[in-house]
Amino acid sequence: MASKTSLSGFPEWLPQERLVELHVLDTLRKTFELHGFSSIETRAVETVDQLLRKGEIDKEVYAVTRLQEDEEAAASAKEGRLALHFDLTVPFARYVVENAGHLTFPFRRYQIQKVWRGERPQEGRAREFTQADIDVVGDGTLPFRYDVELALVMIDALSGLPIPDFKLRVNNRKLAEGFYRGIGLTDAPAVLREIDKLEKIGPDAVAANLQENVGATAEQARSALELAAIRSEDTSFAEQVRALGVSDELLDEGLAELTAVMAECVHRAPGAVVADLSIARGLDYYTGTVYETVLVGHEKLGSICSGGRYESLASSGKRTYPGVGLSIGVTRLVSRILSQGLAVPSRAVPTAVLISLVDEDSWSAAQDVAAQLRSRGIACEVSASAAKFGKQIRYADRRGIPYVWFSSVAEDGTVVHEVKDIRSGEQAPADPATWTPPQEDLTVSVGTPGN
Amino acid sequence: MASKTSLSGFPEWLPQERLVELHVLDTLRKTFELHGFSSIETRAVETVDQLLRKGEIDKEVYAVTRLQEDEEAAASAKEGRLALHFDLTVPFARYVVENAGHLTFPFRRYQIQKVWRGERPQEGRAREFTQADIDVVGDGTLPFRYDVELALVMIDALSGLPIPDFKLRVNNRKLAEGFYRGIGLTDAPAVLREIDKLEKIGPDAVAANLQENVGATAEQARSALELAAIRSEDTSFAEQVRALGVSDELLDEGLAELTAVMAECVHRAPGAVVADLSIARGLDYYTGTVYETVLVGHEKLGSICSGGRYESLASSGKRTYPGVGLSIGVTRLVSRILSQGLAVPSRAVPTAVLISLVDEDSWSAAQDVAAQLRSRGIACEVSASAAKFGKQIRYADRRGIPYVWFSSVAEDGTVVHEVKDIRSGEQAPADPATWTPPQEDLTVSVGTPGN
Known part of the structure; x- marks a missing residue:
């Protein structure tokens, strides 16, 4: 039951769907912090100049202007034209340069925001x-x-999510560039651009393009495609590359790096990682390891976690800031979890207990009970009116609240408290100072359906 | 040490400042959920039509357009022009109407987002x-x-934050409008507009304006100002209003409502709430209870939590959706906490333990130790290189990491683990399968300086 979206491309979740998203976000945050990453947020807007420095995706950018501001004033504004950020890497690079004096390097950060x-x-x-x-x-x-560590962190993070098995595909730019150089193709970015189309147009078309656009010989094109065809779930890819008989220093470096990533990942998460020498990932950004990730059985969804090593994330004067990073597409993941029902919340609302009212005057006393329960971490709400108990129970049932609390004054003047599990119908005396629901009812949990 | 902001009006925090903001956000979320509120988020953009329906703040709105889209295409776009939301109430109203069929009413929601x-x-x-x-x-x-409950929830939420004492100021529109009607002033919104300026321009100027702009007599103006001068930290405001000798049905209703809010708040949080009959809060939105909140000693900061009752948050066909709500200005609060040093994190990073390296080959073994610690919720990171121990310790010190872990192989081949508290210099044997730091070092806590 996905909320209908009134504006195409701007998904919104119903409250019970949001619980699944919150679970994903909480799990990621917890994992990142356990690995010693600090949270930062950057503003939603950057100057257009800053955003378009890489010069590739200007069509995708949303410009931001004050509604009542005239065009000229906007254009001459000291800070320049503004636009919404389209990723978190460009803003992070700016943040690092601006705050370098206050940061400790190597700086480990996580950042979870809308783009x-x-x-x-x-x-x-x-x-x-x-x-x-x-x-x-x-x-x-x-x-x-x-480069090795960040792959491990993401494997740890993704393993905690209610998603199908995933494959982290890893490649290395140095390996590819060194290989191309070794076979006499010196314009590595141009070759990568063609190899990047492999999945879309197939090897024959890529071979033709390599000859036509990059000036490769048939032999060179064949070699490049042989490299791109190599896959292994262990470090055996290296032998397969060696068997192609190409030698180059940069190739050696790349082979050693990719071998190191694979060895450690296979050791810690066998089956979760694959050396895939067809992975190209964009164009000028990355300079070494590159990563992308697919959900097994959902490959058409595209990569849900990508990134790589860049020798210069940012630079300022003589200082350069090399980095390595990965980015999870949270909305893409959550959309798929929701549309396929891969995970469901244990209940639809945070509330565990509805404190019912026996009469209109008991509202304040009911708030006392609620405060006692909350002090022990039990989420509760108080009925707004002393409707018939059946009606109050139906309200709880409709909201998905598992327990209803009843308080009444006995003939001898003492207050009698009882709590009813409205799923089983069981009702028992309870003390507001000590009663606690079973652990599985204390807070909302999110798991695979049926569990 | 506030991060310098490179774009005026768009604050960004350093990692250790962000820990304070996260603490505020986590505390609010926890309190809201304990009171049974569900989380939702809405998209950042609304159509301009939707945003400007109330017609008052068009100058403040940021329009959003695709950078490469020409003006005509944008104007004729099916969905209309888009702009960033300027509050969370207008988007929430749209969300309620769009998803009414999937929501259970009364619908309790919290929403924490940028505007x-x-x-x-x-x-x-x-x-x-x-x-x-x-x-x-x-x-x-x-x-x-x-109306009573929401005041209590916000008192509970604000009480959990590292902020100075606050005063929740409450008034009631029915009370004011009934009173004005009782003295013969029928244009209540116009009167409120003038009363709203009381703090800025003083009673004499307001009296003059009431006569000039609203057509009040000197006597009527005096009465309106007498009403606005009433304050009480209990329910005694009602007697003071009665003593003014005005009678009106709506006034009675308003007095009863404000008395109910005050009675319960005074009972639960004495000193935190004040009936302040000068509070006007905007213009056409609210129809009953209105709230605003100031930090004691920081009154010039303005209200940090405001809201009220509205008889029609939204409507769709014949359905109307009355509501009551409050909104905390989180950034305003956090800015003040940071600029005045009202709260500090117990350490600057999530990491509790740096796992040091005895030699380059021990990295994978160090990751094993780290994984064991993380499985018990201890945040840690592994040194990236086997520098001299002194250097690895200095790195931890610079980052604010309290513990450094050492593993070495003894002569008999067994692995010896030790952990050093680098603040005290104490070092002791430790077992990666069981060692845990003291509770106060397990995770980052945020508190008042010196505590």
């Missing part, structure tokens, strides 16, 4: 969506080891 | 800021009792 892109909406692609990013950024240098 | 206003930035007023709203909305009717 906006004016793309045509389609399944798995919204105009407003949430990303969850982790990056480690160094000042001047950053050990390669972080 | 944007193109106002001139100044202390306590940003262009991008976070609001935390709670509302209860009924279908057709909503018992008055929720």
Whole structure:
């Protein structure tokens, strides 16, 4: 039961769907913090200049202007034209440069925020969506080891989510570029651009394009495609590359790096990772390890977690900030979880107990009971009016509240408290100072249906 | 040490400042959920038509357009022009109407999101800021009792925050309008508009304006100002109003409502609430109880939590949705907490333990130790290189990590683990399967400085 969206590309969730999203967000946050990542947020807007520096996706950017501001005033504004950020990497780079004096490097941060892109909406692609990013950024240098670590962190994070099995696909730019150079193709970005189309147009068309657009010989094109065809769920990809008989220093470096990533990931999460030498991931950003992730059985959804190593996330004067990072497409994941019913909340509302009213004068006493329960972490609400008990119980039932509390004054003047589990109908005396529901009813949990 | 803001009105926090903001957000969320409020989020954009229906703040709205879209295409777009929401009430009203069939009424929701206003930035007023709203909305009717309950929820929420004492100021529109009618002033909104300026321009100027702009007699103006001068921290305001000798049915209703709010709030939170009959709060929105909140000693900051009762939050065909709600200005609060140092995090990063490396080959073993600690909720990170221990300790110190873990292989081949509290210098043997830091070091806590 997905909420209907009144504006295409801007998904909104019903309260019970939001519980699933909150579970995903909470799980990610907890994992990132357990791995020592600090939270930051950046403003939603950047200057257009800043956003378009990479020069590739200007069509997707949403500009922001004050409604009553005339165009000229906007154009001449000191800070320049503003637009909504389309990812969290560009804003993070700016943040690092601006706050470098206050940060400790290597700086480990996570950032979970909405981003906006004016793309045509389609399944798995919204105009407003949430990303969850982790990056480690160094000042001047950053050990390669972080490339291994960040893969492990994301495997840990994704493993905690109510999603199908996933495959983290890893490749290495140095490996690819070194190989291309080794076979005499020196314009590596151009080759990668063609290889990137492999899944879409197939190897024959890519071979033709390599010859036509990059000036490759038939032999070179064949070699490049042989490299891109290599896959392994362990470190055996390296032998397969060696068997192609190409030698190059950068290739060696890339092979060593990818081997290190694979060895550690296979050790810790066998089956979750695959060396896939066809992965290209965008164009000029990345300089070493590249990652993308698919859900097994949902490959058409596209990557749900991507990233890589960049030798210069940002630079300021003589300082450069190399980094490695990955970004989870939270909205893409949550949309799929919801549309396929992969996870459901244990109840629809946070409330565990409805404190019913025996008469209109008992509202304040009912608030006393509620306060006692809340002090022990039990979420509750008080009936707004002393309707018949049957009606109050039906209200709880309609809302999905599992327990109803009854208080009444006995003939001897003492107050009698009882609590009813409206699912089983069982009702028993209860003390507001000590009663607690079973652990599974204390707070909302989110799990696979039937569990 | 506030992060310098490179774009005026768009505050950003340093990682250790963000910990304070997260603490505020977590506390609010927890309190709202304990009171049975469901989380929702709405998209950041609304149609301009929707946003400007109330017709008052068009100058403050940020319009959103695709950068490459021409003006004509934008204007003729099916969905109309888009703009960023400037509060969470207008989007919530739309959400309720759109999803009414999927919601259970009275619907209790909290919503914590960024909003944007193109106002001139100044202390306590940003262009991008976070609001935390709670509302209860009924279908057709909503018992008055929720006006009392929502005041209690917000008192509970604010009491959990690291802020100075606050005063929740409450008034009632029916009381004011009934009183004005009773003295012969029938244009209540016009009178309220003048009374609203009381704090800014003083009673003499307001009296003059009432006569000039609203056509009041000197006597009527005097009466209206007498009403606005009434304050009480209990229910005695009612007698003071009665003593003014005005009688009107709506006035009686308003007096009864405000008395009910005050009686329950004084009972539960003596000193936190004041009946303040000068409170006007905006113009056409509210129809009964109105609330605003100031921090004692920080009154110039303005209200940090405001709201009220509205008989028609939204309507659709014959259905109307009355509600009552309050909104906390989270960014305003957090800015003040940070600029005055009212609260500090117990450490600057989530990491509790740095797992050091004895040599480069021990990284994978160090990850094993880290995984064991994380499984018990202990946040840790592993050194990226086997630098000298002194250097690894200095790194932890610089980051604010309290513990450093050492593992080494003894002569007999067994692995020896030790953990050092780098604040005290104490070092002791530790078992990765059982060691846990003291509770106060397990996670970051946020409290008043010195505690």
